[in-house]
Each structure stands twice: as structure tokens, then as C-alpha cells.
Amino acid sequence: MTRHGSAAGPRRAELLAALSLAIDLGLGQPMEHMLRSSLIATRLADRCGMDARARGAVYYGTLIAWIGCHADSPEIAAAFGDDIGFRADTYRVDRAGLPFLRLMLEHTGSGLPLWERTMHRAAFAVTARSRMSDLISSHCASAGALADRVGLGEEVSAVVGAMFERWDGAGLPTGVRGPDVPEVACIAQVADVAEVHLRAGGVAQAVAVVQARAGRAFCPSVAQTFTEHADEILDGLLTGDVWTESLAQAPDGDRELSEAELDGLLRELGAFVDLKCPALVGHAAAVADLVAAAARHAGMGPADVRVLYRAGLVHGLGRIGVSNSVWDKTGPLTAAEFERLRLYPYLTGRILDRVVGLEPIVAIAAAHRERLDGSGFPRGVRGANLSASDRLLGAAEAYQGWLEPRPYRPAMGPDLAADRLRAEAREGRLDAEAVDAVLAVAGHRIDRARPWPAGLTDREVEVLRLLAYGRSNREIATDLSIAAKTARNHVEHIYLKLGVGNRTQASLAAIDHGLVRPPVHASSD
Incomplete structure (x- = not known):
């Protein structure tokens, strides 16, 4: 890619x-769906007379309107089977009333025998x-x-928080109506849907769908302007260089990131993708820290260590493009499912x-999976x-992954994970020197006694860690041999102390405070 000017660092x-682009995959849309939508939205904002600040929002x-979609994937997959396929199909209907209910029922119990699907x-x-x-x-x-964590502020959060209004x-x-729906969100809603129907049936279909939903899903004046x-708004979107054109509309398009800012944003991207699967919470940061320590132990220079650390943070970003019907499966994968999994790197x-x-x-x-x-x-x-470095x-990723639970197996203890890593080296799959470096730094960690953050007991x-790994209140109670009511009280106290309101936010807080660790009990694979 060629960039105008002298800028050489990531923006x-x-x-x-x-x-x-990752969000597109989670929505079941081709890459550049949201980039095209952003172009539609900014062109529409101009015609609605928005000022520069509102246009930037x-x-x-x-x-990033659907930045939270992957965090719901376990629940969506549990209810509707293929979470990505379900989201893709929601663009076919207005997301309310009987058409949406029929769509949800079509997906409910997907893959189950007929009698069980009927009951579901x-x-x-x-x-519903x-x-x-x-x-x-x-x-x-x-x-x-998540929008706040990547530095986008309240006005952008208002957009992503109102996409279902x-x-x-x-x-x-909240069920707000009319002018109480933020205008910036009204424009984003129209742009998101119009882009899908532009690709499916051209300008005529995009216009017909927006007109049909005006006054119902969409603000009538925004729909009329569109x-x-x-x-003009849709001109050239299916043939132009969407990446370059969209970035030209960014309000801070020339802003390069400092080294610290880049590390921070990449770390957020790693935490972002980990939310796709509860068993992966904290995985990216743990891999990044481990591989950076191993690189220093192996005598690599600061520049190489920095590159490896950053690669560790983002190695799993492609997981968003694979359905949770694959990631959360407790039994063996079919050949087709395994082929889908193999695509994520x-x-x-x-x-x-x-x-x-x-x-x-x-x-x-x-x-990282070669x-x-x-x-x-x-x-x-x-x-x-x-x-x-490869x-x-x-x-590092293999060792860390074995320390963590997966839907098809419990977590391994450090000794068993180390044995598994050594076996991979003996059998010629992993490099012996790389394995030695990883095990050396993994075996010399010291946990110092210190008070827990936010006054946690x-x-x-213990409850927070189980919560971050996707355990329900009832499952937490069983794991810790406590009453379900006691587990619920602990969760409420955790939310209060951390200043959060749900599992996703609690999981992110656990990552921030370094509280997500693999279970300490060893078990067989």
C-alpha cells in the first residue's frame, strides 16, 4: 500500500x-462492509448538514458500530447455532416484529434433531x-x-449503544423513540443496511429497503435525504478503492501512533478478540508477555522482542471469522469444521x-500455527x-493454550503442558530451542503476595476468574462448593467493586488487573 507524505508508522x-474488517467477518459480511458503510454515512452526514465534530462521530x-458483536457470540451460538450465519441473515429483515421472530425461530435449535428443535x-x-x-x-x-477502550469517546459510544434502537x-x-434516537446513530443504521442491499441488488434495492423502513426502524428525514x-451517496462504492477512500474521511487520518500508543491499541485488539470465547479471556496478553520474555531469554534484541510481543497480542484476531459453533464444540470437529478453524491465522x-x-x-x-x-x-x-521469531x-502460543481450559478438555497444569511442549519438539513439530526458551521463562516466574485490586477478597x-472463563453463577457455586445465592452475591459485589455491569466488562477488568490465570490443577488432555 502506498501512503502519501512521509508517514511511515501505523496510524x-x-x-x-x-x-x-474483523467486525465484518463476525457479521457474516465480506471485508470492507463497514468501510463502505462509513463512506455512505459520511456522505449522508454531509447532506444532512452535520458539523465536523458530528461527522467524525x-x-x-x-x-466500528458492531464492535460488541463478537462478545455475544457464545450466547448467540447457544441460541441460534451458527452465530455468524445468524447475524448475516438479520440483514434480510427488519429487526422487529413477526419477520424478525420468524428469522430467530428458523435458527433456533439449528443442527438438532427435529423433535428437539421443535421443543427449543x-x-x-x-x-423471545x-x-x-x-x-x-x-x-x-x-x-x-469497547469503543471507549480504543479511545473513541462518548459520541462514538452513543452510536454503538443505539444501533438496536x-x-x-x-x-x-431502552426503547427510545423519534428524536430521542441520536441522529448520528440514525445515519449509521441507514448506512449499515443500505450497504448490504447495495451489494445484493444495486442502488434500487438499497433505496427500496430504506424507504420501506422509514418511520419504523429509520428516522424519516434521514431516510428521505438518503x-x-x-x-451520489452510493456512487463508485462497488468499484473504487474503498480502503483508501474511507481512510481519507477519518477525522484524524494522518495521526501516527507513538510506540506506547501502538502497544496499548494492539493490546486492546487482543483483549477484544479474546472475548469471542470465554475460555480465551486473557490469552492474547499472556501469549505476548510469554513470547517477549522468551525472546529476551534467547538473546534477541529489543526491536525483535517488540515485534514478537506485538505479534503475540494480535495473533488470534482472525478467530472472529470462525463461528462459535466450531470454537465452543465439546466433541470432535467434522472435516468441514476443522477446515474453517484452519483459516483463522x-x-x-x-x-x-x-x-x-x-x-x-x-x-x-x-x-503461529505453522x-x-x-x-x-x-x-x-x-x-x-x-x-x-515464527x-x-x-x-509460546501452544504452551499458553494448553494451560487454559477449552470446551473439549480441561486445562492442563504447568508440568503436563511442559511435557506436551517437549513432546512436540521431540516429534519435530516445534523447535527445540524455542521450546527451551519458553519453558525457561515459564518455569522461573515468581508470584509475590500482594493485596488484590479494587478491594477484592x-x-x-476466585469467582471473578471463573466468571471470566464463562462459568454461570450456578456452575461457580458447584465449582467452589458454595450456595448459588452466595455465588450470586459474590458476583454482585465484584461488579460493584470493579464498577462494571456485566460479564464482558468484568472479564476486561480481570485482564487489566492481571487476574486471569490458568487453573492450577493439572489434568490429562
């Missing part, structure tokens, strides 16, 4: 544009409104928190490869083509 706008609010659908129909209300309320709170008051989570200027590379200045980071991140004997993925690269990240920290 914040580019990283957020890359984040939007519209740009970024539309670009009947049960869901009775509780309350269940969706709870899910969307949690989604909007999480989305707002409707002009007719039938939306969620309709009157649709040819490739998707990591696709998401980040247009960000100028990240090239060496992206190359290492995309190779193996010396060619048995890895996504490309089956063999040892001669794997650098020392080998270190592969060993020992028991509350």
Missing part, C-alpha cells in the same frame, strides 16, 4: 479500519422478547465499553496486512521457511 485510523461510529423453538417463542432484551442490553453495554420505539435496550441523494493476516508499519508483526502472527514438519496451518509451511511464537478473585 490509528488504519488500525481501526483493520478492526472494522458518524465516521467512527459507523466504522416453542420454548424460545415464549421468552425478554431473552433478546437481556442479550442486546449486555451487547450495547459491552460495545460502549428504532425510530418507532420498538427497539432495544433516498433523494442515493445515486490466514484471516489474521488479511485483517492486518494493509496497515503500514505492521508488516513484520503480521507475518509472524499469521504463522509447524516444522509441515503439519501446521493455514499454509503447511515447513521448518526451513519458519524464522526464529518458531518462538508457535511454542480472595474468594471474589
Whole structure:
């Protein structure tokens, strides 16, 4: 990619544009959906007479409007099967009333035998409104928190928090109506839907859908402005260089990140993707810290250590493009499911490869599941083509992953994980020197006794860790041999002390405070 001027480091706008590509995958849309939507939104904002500040909020609010979607993936997959397929299908209908209920029922119990699917659908129909209300309320709170964490502020949070609201008051989570729906959100809603129907059926279909939803889902005046200027607003969007054109509209498009800012934003991206699966909470930061320590132990210079640390933070970004019906499966994967899983390192590379200045980071991140004997993925690269950095990240990610629970197995203890890592080296899949460096730094960690942050007690920290790994209050009670009411009280106290309102925010706080650790009990694979 060629950039005008002398800038050579990553820009914040580019990283957020890359984040939007990951969001696209989680929505079941082709990459550049949100980039195109941001162009539609800014062109529409201009025709609505918005000032520069509001226009900037519209740009970024539309670009990352669905930033919270992946955090709901476990719940969406549990209810509707393929979370990505469900989200893609929601663009076919107005997200309210009988059409939306029919869509949800179509997906409820997906993959189950007919009799069981029928029972699931009947049960869901009775509780649909309350269940969706709870899910969307949690989604909007999480989305707002994530928008704040990547530095986008209250005006952008207002957009992402209102994407499920409707002009007719039938939306969620608050059911505001009419002018109480922020205008910036009204524009983002129209742009998001119009882009999908532009690709599906051209300008005529996009206009027809927006007109049909005017006064119901969409603000009538915004819909009218879009309709009157649709040819200009949508001009060239299916043929132009969307990445470059969209970045040209960013209010801070030329702002380069400092080294500290880049580390901070990449760390947020790692935490962001970890929320896709409760078992992965804290994984990216743990891998990054481990591989950086191993690189220093191996004698690498500061520049190489920094690149490896950053690759560790973002190595799993492509996981968002794989359904939780795969990630959360407790039994063996089918061949088709495994092929979908094998794509995620490739998707990591696709998401980040247009960000100028990240090239060496992206190359290492995309190779973390390759193996010396060619048995890895996504490309089956063999040892001669794997650098020392590739080998270190592969060993660090494998070790850290085995320390963590997965839906199909419990966590391994450190000794068992170390034995497994050594076996991979003996069998020629992982590099022996990389394995030794990882194990050396993993075996010499010292935990110093210190008070817990936010005044948390020992028991509350235990509960928080289980909560972050996706355990319900009832499961926490069983794990800790306490009453369900006691577990619920602990969760309420944790939320109060951390100043959070749901599991996603509590999980992020646990990452921030360094409280997410693998279980200490060893078990077999």
C-alpha cells in the first residue's frame, strides 16, 4: 500500500479500519462492509448538514458500530447455532416484529434433531422478547465499553449503544423513540443496511429497503435525504478503492501512533478478540508477555522482542471469522469444521496486512500455527521457511493454550503442558530451542503476595476468574462448593467493586488487573 507524505508508522485510523474488517467477518459480511458503510454515512452526514465534530462521530461510529458483536457470540451460538450465519441473515429483515421472530425461530435449535428443535423453538417463542432484551442490553453495554477502550469517546459510544434502537420505539435496550434516537446513530443504521442491499441488488434495492423502513426502524428525514441523494451517496462504492477512500474521511487520518500508543491499541485488539470465547479471556496478553520474555531469554534484541510481543497480542484476531459453533464444540470437529478453524491465522493476516508499519508483526502472527514438519496451518509451511521469531511464537502460543481450559478438555497444569511442549519438539513439530526458551521463562516466574485490586477478597478473585472463563453463577457455586445465592452475591459485589455491569466488562477488568490465570490443577488432555 502506498501512503502519501512521509508517514511511515501505523496510524490509528488504519488500525481501526483493520478492526472494522474483523467486525465484518463476525457479521457474516465480506471485508470492507463497514468501510463502505462509513463512506455512505459520511456522505449522508454531509447532506444532512452535520458539523465536523458530528461527522467524525458518524465516521467512527459507523466504522466500528458492531464492535460488541463478537462478545455475544457464545450466547448467540447457544441460541441460534451458527452465530455468524445468524447475524448475516438479520440483514434480510427488519429487526422487529413477526419477520424478525420468524428469522430467530428458523435458527433456533439449528443442527438438532427435529423433535428437539421443535421443543427449543416453542420454548424460545415464549421468552423471545425478554431473552433478546437481556442479550442486546449486555451487547450495547459491552460495545460502549469497547469503543471507549480504543479511545473513541462518548459520541462514538452513543452510536454503538443505539444501533438496536428504532425510530418507532420498538427497539432495544431502552426503547427510545423519534428524536430521542441520536441522529448520528440514525445515519449509521441507514448506512449499515443500505450497504448490504447495495451489494445484493444495486442502488434500487438499497433505496427500496430504506424507504420501506422509514418511520419504523429509520428516522424519516434521514431516510428521505438518503433516498433523494442515493445515486451520489452510493456512487463508485462497488468499484473504487474503498480502503483508501474511507481512510481519507477519518477525522484524524494522518495521526501516527507513538510506540506506547501502538502497544496499548494492539493490546486492546487482543483483549477484544479474546472475548469471542470465554475460555480465551486473557490469552492474547499472556501469549505476548510469554513470547517477549522468551525472546529476551534467547538473546534477541529489543526491536525483535517488540515485534514478537506485538505479534503475540494480535495473533488470534482472525478467530472472529470462525463461528462459535466450531470454537465452543465439546466433541470432535467434522472435516468441514476443522477446515474453517484452519483459516483463522490466514484471516489474521488479511485483517492486518494493509496497515503500514505492521508488516513484520503480521507475518509472524499469521504463522503461529505453522509447524516444522509441515503439519501446521493455514499454509503447511515447513521448518526451513519458519524464522526464529515464527518458531518462538508457535511454542509460546501452544504452551499458553494448553494451560487454559477449552470446551473439549480441561486445562492442563504447568508440568503436563511442559511435557506436551517437549513432546512436540521431540516429534519435530516445534523447535527445540524455542521450546527451551519458553519453558525457561515459564518455569522461573515468581508470584509475590500482594493485596488484590479494587478491594477484592480472595474468594471474589476466585469467582471473578471463573466468571471470566464463562462459568454461570450456578456452575461457580458447584465449582467452589458454595450456595448459588452466595455465588450470586459474590458476583454482585465484584461488579460493584470493579464498577462494571456485566460479564464482558468484568472479564476486561480481570485482564487489566492481571487476574486471569490458568487453573492450577493439572489434568490429562
